[in-house]
Amino acid sequence: xxIGIPKEIKNHxxxxxxxxxxxxxxxxxxxxxxxxxxxxxxxxxxxxxxIAAGAKMLPTASDIFAKAEMIIKVKEPQPVECHMLxxxxxxFTYLHxxxxxxxxxxxxxxxxxxxxxxxxxxxHRGLPLLSPMSEVAGRMSIQAGAHCLEKAQGGSGxxxxxxxxxxxxxVVVIGGGAAGTNAVRMxxxxxxxxxxxxKSLNRLKELDMQxxxxxxxxxxxxxxxxxxxxxxxxxxxxVLIPGAAAPKLVTREMVKKMRPxxxxxxxxxxxxxxxxxxxxxxxxxxxxxxxxxxxxxxxxMPGAVPRTSTFALNNATLPFALEIANKGYxxxxxxxxxxxxxxxxxxxxxxxxxxxxELKQPYVEATVALEMDTISTTVHAA
Numbered sequence: 001x002x003i004g005i006p007k008e009i010k011n012h013x014x015x016x017x018x019x020x021x022x023x024x025x026x027x028x029x030x031x032x033x034x035x036x037x038x039x040x041x042x043x044x045x046x047x048x049x050x051i052a053a054g055a056k057m058l059p060t061a062s063d064i065f066a067k068a069e070m071i072i073k074v075k076e077p078q079p080v081e082c083h084m085l086x087x088x089x090x091x092f093t094y095l096h097x098x099x100x101x102x103x104x105x106x107x108x109x110x111x112x113x114x115x116x117x118x119x120x121x122x123x124h125r126g127l128p129l130l131s132p133m134s135e136v137a138g139r140m141s142i143q144a145g146a147h148c149l150e151k152a153q154g155g156s157g158x159x160x161x162x163x164x165x166x167x168x169x170x171v172v173v174i175g176g177g178a179a180g181t182n183a184v185r186m187x188x189x190x191x192x193x194x195x196x197x198x199k200s201l202n203r204l205k206e207l208d209m210q211x212x213x214x215x216x217x218x219x220x221x222x223x224x225x226x227x228x229x230x231x232x233x234x235x236x237x238x239v240l241i242p243g244a245a246a247p248k249l250v251t252r253e254m255v256k257k258m259r260p261x262x263x264x265x266x267x268x269x270x271x272x273x274x275x276x277x278x279x280x281x282x283x284x285x286x287x288x289x290x291x292x293x294x295x296x297x298x299x300x301m302p303g304a305v306p307r308t309s310t311f312a313l314n315n316a317t318l319p320f321a322l323e324i325a326n327k328g329y330x331x332x333x334x335x336x337x338x339x340x341x342x343x344x345x346x347x348x349x350x351x352x353x354x355x356x357x358e359l360k361q362p363y364v365e366a367t368v369a370l371e372m373d374t375i376s377t378t379v380h381a382a
Contacts, residue, residue: 001031001032001069001070001324001325001328002031002032002033002034002067002068002069002070003018003026003031003032003033003034003068003069003070003071003072003321003325004033004034004035004036004064004065004067004068004070004071004072005017005018005023005033005034005035005036005039005055005064005071005072005073006036006039006061006064006065006071006073006081007036007037007038007039007061008039008042008073008074008075009061009078009080009081010075010076010078010300010303011282011283011284011300012282012283012284012300012303012304013042013074013075013300013303013306014041014042014043014303014306015042015043015074015075015302015303015306015309015310015313016039016040016042016043016045016074016306016310017039017071017072017073017074017093018033018035018072018314018318018321019040019043019045019310019311019314020040020045020049020050020052020053020055021053021314022314022317022318022321023035023050023053023054023055024053024054025318025322026321026322026325027053027054027055028054029322029325029326031325032056033050033053033054033055033056034055034056034057034058034063034064034067034068035047035050035055035056035057035058035064036057036058036059036060036061036063036064037057037058037059037060042306043306043307043310043311044307061081061084062084065081065084065085065086065089066084068089069089069090070089070090070091070092070321070324070325070329071085071089071090071091071092071093072092072093072317072321073091073092073093073094074093074094074303074310074313075093075094075300075303076093076094076095076096076097076100076103077091077093077103077106077107079102079103079106082103082106082107082110083106083110085107085110085112086110086111086112087110087111087112087347088111088112088113088347089110089112089113090112090113090115090324090329091107091112091113091114091115092115092117092317092320092321092324093116093117094116094117094118094133094270095107095114095116095117095118095344095345096116096118096270096271097116097243097344097345097352097355097358097359098243098244098245098271098272098354098355098358098359099245099270099271099272099358101359104345104350104355104359104361107344107345108345108348108349108350109348111347111348112345112347113329113343113345113346113347113373114343114344114345114346115324115329115333115339115342115343115344116243116342116343116344116352117129117130117313117317117342118130118242118243118270118342119242119243119341119342119344119352119354119355120320120338120339120341120342121242121337121338121341121342122338123338127178127240127242128316129313129316129317129320129342130178130240131178131316132309132312132313132315132316133302133309133312133313134177134178134179134182134238134240134267135178135179135182135312136182136301136302136305136308136309136312137179137182137267137301137302138178138179138180138181138182138183138184138185138186138236138238138267139182139183139185139186140301140302140304140305141179141183141186141236141238141265141267141296141301142160142171142183142186142187142190142234142236143186144265144286144296144298144301145160145171145234145236145263145265145296146159146160146190146234148263148265148287148294148296149169149233149234149261149263149294151261153287153294154261154287154289154294155261155262155263155294156233156259156260156261156262157261158233158261160187160190160191160192160233160234161190161191161192162191167193168191168192168193169192169193169233169234170192170193170195170231170232170233170234171183171187171192171193171194171195171232171233171234171235171236172194172195172196172197172228172229172231172232172234172235172236173187173194173195173196173197173235173236173238174196174197174198174220174225174235174236174237174238174239174249174250174274175196175197175198175237175238175239175240175268175274176196176197176198176200176203176204176206176207176238177203177238177240179238179240179267180196180198180236180238181207181210183236183238183267184196184207184211184215185211187234187236188211188214188215192234193216194214194215194216195215195216195217195218195228195232196215196216196217196218197218197219197220197224197225197228198217198219198220199219199220201219204217204218204219205217220249225249225250225254226254229250229254229258230254230257230258232258232262233259233262233263234262234263234264234265235250235262235263235264235265235275236264236265236267237249237250237264237265237266237267237268237273237274237275237278238267238268239268239274240268240271241271241354242354243344243352243353243354243355243358244271244354244355244357244358245271245272245358246268246271246272246273246274247274248273248274248275248276249274249275250264250274250275250276250277251276252276252277252291255275255276255277255290255291255293256291258291258292258293259292260292260293261292261293261294262292262293262294263293263294263295263296264277264278264293264294264295264296265296265297266278266295266296266297267301269281269297269298269299270299270300273297275295277290277291277293277295278295278297279295279297280297280298280299281295281296281297281298281299282298282299283298283300283303283304286298320339320342323336323339324339330370330373333366333370334367334370340366340367341366343366343369343370346364346366346369346370346373347369347372347373349362349364349369349372350362350363350364351363351364351365351366351369352366
């Protein structure tokens with residue numbers, strides 16, 4: 001299979017779809033890899049590194065999209081990239097379609113095969129391709145939140161861990177999944193007072209066993225969320241419903257009642273955000289203030305630490321990329337239910353139930369869409 005790696009073009013996005021070691025694995029398996037010139041510069045990887053791994057360099061993204069059978073990226077394709085996709089081309093990347101109807105429309109029109117990292121599953125009911133970036137974003141959320149609490153950034157001027165004789169900051173993490181757990185770990189490491197709120201008692205028990213009595217674990221109700229949010233110096237939103245838009249758990253009214261200079265970091269912003277006052281921001285302009293509260297809602301948080309993020313992501317995506325390349329997408333998707341859960345768009349059909357529901361679009365089960373694809377291809381060939 002001919003696999004293409006374009007340079008990412010989203011604002012301050014320096015990650016890249018594949019590292020040289022991943023390229024080498026694909027080449028060793030008999031595949032060809034083409035990489036856009038300069039694609040790896042943001043993570044300290046040169047064109048020479050890719051060439052040494054067996055890749056061929058091409059000067060522009062349009063060259064990559066025009067030739068490759070499968071495009072491997074990091075972030076969702078921007079409109080200009082969507083227009084370069086062609087019928088039957090495989091796109092393997094993060095999509096986050098639920099809050100992005102325009103991207104869904106463009107992907108359907110392209111007739112491509114779009115497989116989303118964030119909805120691929122594993123045998124433990126986890127999200128193995130989302131987890132590495134959730135871990136990075138969770139850890140970054142506390143780093144970013146601590147910075148935003150500084151007075152010069154519009155915050156209240158509170159040090160997360162305090163000092164002897166001065167109280168530590170109150171940190172509330174909503175959601176105890178991969179992102180939330182890593183936020184908790186970092187906040188506790190900085191000696192803040194940390195509360196985690198989740199609707200799963202089993203998850204709260206696991207977190208209690210993991211972190212001990214210093215972590216305050218609270219069952220999620222509207223009353224509990226309101227109570228702890230209003231007492232917080234830093235609130236981290238780490239809520240995820242795979243494929244669907246995040247629920248708005250912190251209302252505008254709650255934000256109005258928070259202390260001026262408090263900070264909210266919405267990791268869920270890729271899925272629309274879990275704060276009613278959230279709106280997407282960029283690394284160039286990461287924050288805004290609403291009702292005296294600083295909001296940090298960067299949609300590609302891990303892009304700020306691209307080297308760590310890229311290598312962590314490649315560790316997870318490489319086995320699936322190899323499976324698609326070795327078997328072809330139809331066989332790979334039909335034989336691997338976990339990979340098939342990542343299929344979001346197949347030749348004009350929405351094939352993820354949660355995405356279809358959020359976008360109010362017709363839903364076609366993935367195996368049915370793949371069978372239709374096979375019939376269409378056979379008829380076309382005849």
